[in-house]
Amino acid sequence: MLPRLKKRGEFVRATNSGLHASAPGLVLQAYKRDEPADSVTPARVGFTTSKKVGNAVARNRARRRLRVLAEAVLGPKARPGLDYVLVGRTATIDRPFADLILDLERVVDQVHSGRAKPRRPRRPRGQAPAKPA
RNA sequence: UCAGGUGGUCGGGCGACCGCGCCAGGUUUUCGAACCUGGGGAGGAAAGUCCGGGCUUCACGGAAACACGGUGCCGGCUAACGGCCGGCGAGGGCGACCUCAGGGAAAGUGCCACAGAAAGCAAACCGCCUCGGAUUUGAUUCGAGGUAAGGGUGAAAGGGUGGGGUAAGAGCCCACCGCGGCGCUGGUAACAGCGCUGGCAUUGUAAACCCCACCGGAAGCAAGACCAGGUAGGAACGACCGUCGAUCCCAGCUGCAAAGCUUUCGAGCCGCGCACGGGAUGCGGCAAGCCCCGUUUUCGGGCCGUCGUUCGGGUAGGUCGCAACGAGGCAGUUGGGUAACCACUGCCCCAGAUGAAUGGUCGCCUCCCCACAAUUCCCCGUUUCGGCGGAGAAGUUUAUGGGGGACAGAACCCGGCUUACAGACCGCCUGACCGG
Numbered sequence A: 001m002l003p004r005l006k007k008r009g010e011f012v013r014a015t016n017s018g019l020h021a022s023a024p025g026l027v028l029q030a031y032k033r034d035e036p037a038d039s040v041t042p043a044r045v046g047f048t049t050s051k052k053v054g055n056a057v058a059r060n061r062a063r064r065r066l067r068v069l070a071e072a073v074l075g076p077k078a079r080p081g082l083d084y085v086l087v088g089r090t091a092t093i094d095r096p097f098a099d100l101i102l103d104l105e106r107v108v109d110q111v112h113s114g115r116a117k118p119r120r121p122r123r124p125r126g127q128a129p130a131k132p133a
Numbered sequence B: 001u002c003a004g005g006u007g008g009u010c011g012g013g014c015g016a017c018c019g020c021g022c023c024a025g026g027u028u029u030u031c032g033a034a035c036c037u038g039g040g041g042a043g044g045a046a047a048g049u050c051c052g053g054g055c056u057u058c059a060c061g062g063a064a065a066c067a068c069g070g071u072g073c074c075g076g077c078u079a080a081c082g083g084c085c086g087g088c089g090a091g092g093g094c095g096a097c098c099u100c101a102g103g104g105a106a107a108g109u110g111c112c113a114c115a116g117a118a119a120g121c122a123a124a125c126c127g128c129c130u131c132g133g134a135u136u137u138g139a140u141u142c143g144a145g146g147u148a149a150g151g152g153u154g155a156a157a158g159g160g161u162g163g164g165g166u167a168a169g170a171g172c173c174c175a176c177c178g179c180g181g182c183g184c185u186g187g188u189a190a191c192a193g194c195g196c197u198g199g200c201a202u203u204g205u206a207a208a209c210c211c212c213a214c215c216g217g218a219a220g221c222a223a224g225a226c227c228a229g230g231u232a233g234g235a236a237c238g239a240c241c242g243u244c245g246a247u248c249c250c251a252g253c254u255g256c257a258a259a260g261c262u263u264u265c266g267a268g269c270c271g272c273g274c275a276c277g278g279g280a281u282g283c284g285g286c287a288a289g290c291c292c293c294g295u296u297u298u299c300g301g302g303c304c305g306u307c308g309u310u311c312g313g314g315u316a317g318g319u320c321g322c323a324a325c326g327a328g329g330c331a332g333u334u335g336g337g338u339a340a341c342c343a344c345u346g347c348c349c350c351a352g353a354u355g356a357a358u359g360g361u362c363g364c365c366u367c368c369c370c371a372c373a374a375u376u377c378c379c380c381g382u383u384u385c386g387g388c389g390g391a392g393a394a395g396u397u398u399a400u401g402g403g404g405g406a407c408a409g410a411a412c413c414c415g416g417c418u419u420a421c422a423g424a425c426c427g428c429c430u431g432a433c434c435g436g
Helices: A008-017 A056-077 A097-113
Strands: A019-023 A026-032 A044-048 A082-088
Touching (some): A008 A044
Antiparallel strands (some): A019 A026
C-alpha cells in the first residue's frame, strides 16, 4: 500500500505548484518533492473529494473507488519522489471501473512525460484581472 | 373482494477474487515493525443539532431576587425532558380514527382594516307603528315620538328557536337550548351529570404587551490533562508608574524617658540591610517559566511592571479523555399495571476511525418497470370455409434484451423530538358489496 498524504500543506502544495492532468472520471495532480538525489523516498498518494461530488455517502464512495484505483495503477507505475493527488469528480461514482483504469493510466503517462501543465494561476477573489503590460 | 384507519418489523440475498482499520493470542525482530490465527467492524434515521441528561472546565457562601429565555388542561411514567402513556375538553370524519401552544380577557394597556347609520358607554339608513299638520278621496309629504321583528353592510349587529304579548315591537313574559352563580352527586383530578337561581349583564384578540405558576449559573471533547517541537510569553503608540536628570525626603504615633511600633524598595517568596552624609535603586538565598543567548548536557550569564488602543506572526503534531458493567443489549408461555413503564430470570460484552477504517470488482438469484415474440380475446376486409392480411385489447404463462432498487456515513456518550425515505411483510380495526 502506498504511503498517504496526511497534512493540509502537502495537498495545497500539490494543487498550487504541481502538474495537473484531467480525465472524464478523475483529475490527477503531481508534485515532485525537493529531495537530494541519493535519498529519494517512495511515492505518496492522497485523495480529494469535495462537496461538489455530492453528500457524505457519495464522497466516501468516490474516495474508496479512487483508493482501489490507485493501488491498481499507481502501485506499479508510480515514481519515487512524487506526491500524487487524485481528485474525485461526479463521474467517479458511476463510471465503469475499466474506464477509470484507462483514465488514470492516461493521465499518469501525461504527467510522467511532462505533457501536463501547471495549474493556471487564479486571481484572488474580489480583485480585478491584471491587465497585460 | 374493494376502499380506508392504525400499530409494528425489515430496509436486498448468496458466492468468488482483491483489500482496509481495531482487539486478543502467538512467532520473528534490525525494537521502527513484520507475519500467522481468531473475533467483532455504520443507521432507522448514523442526518438536522431542536430539547433533556452524563462528563469536563470556569464562576459561585447556602440561598433569594431582578433581567432574559423556556414551558403551560388533568393524572401517571421517566435520571430528566418541550418526551411517552392514559384520561378530559374542543374541532373534523358515516366509521375505525385523526387534529389541537388547550392557564388568565370583571389587574391594566393596545388593536379590530374595508363596508356599514351604528363595532362594545351600542346604534334609527331603509322600513314598521302612533299622534299632529298640509294638499284634492285613494294617497303623498312635513314634524314629534316609539321600535332592534324585517331589509341592507359586514368575519362579527349585543344570546338562539318557538309561542304569548303589543299600536308596532322588545327577556316584556313563558318553554327548551346556551351562558353566569350556588348547591348536590360521581371522579385522585381535568371535568361530567342533576337541581335551584339570575337576568341576558360578560364581543374578540395573550404564536399583542402583559399577569400568574413552574423550570433554567455559563461554555463545551477544538471541553480538559500530559508530552514533543517552537523564529515571536510578538510589535508600535498612549496613559499610569519606575530609573537618569530635575526634584523630593530624612518622618509619624505611643511614652517623662529609655525604648517600642508603623511607614519604603520593579514587580513570585524568604531573609539581611540603611542615618550626616545618606536614601528613594542595595545585598544574599530559594522556586517557577511553551523566554533568549552561549557550547550538547551539567552549568553559567541575561531578561521580566500594570492598563488601554492599534497592527501582526505562527499553530492545532502525538498520547490520554475514548471505546467502556453502562439510565447497556437480547430473550421470556414470568409477575404487577388499561398503557407508558417497572420488577424478576437467563444469556451477552457488541464499531472506534482522525485527509477520517467498516470496502472495491465481478457473477448468479430476487423484486419492479419497459420493449418485442409466442399465447388468448374482440373488430374489419377477403375466402376455395382450412385459413390469410390489417388494426386493437388483455396482461395469465414462457423466453430474450434493456433499465431501475430509496433516504442516507458513527466522530465523547446516552434518552427523546423533528425532517428525509424506493419498496416488502405482518397484526388489529372500520365502511361498502356479495354469500351463509
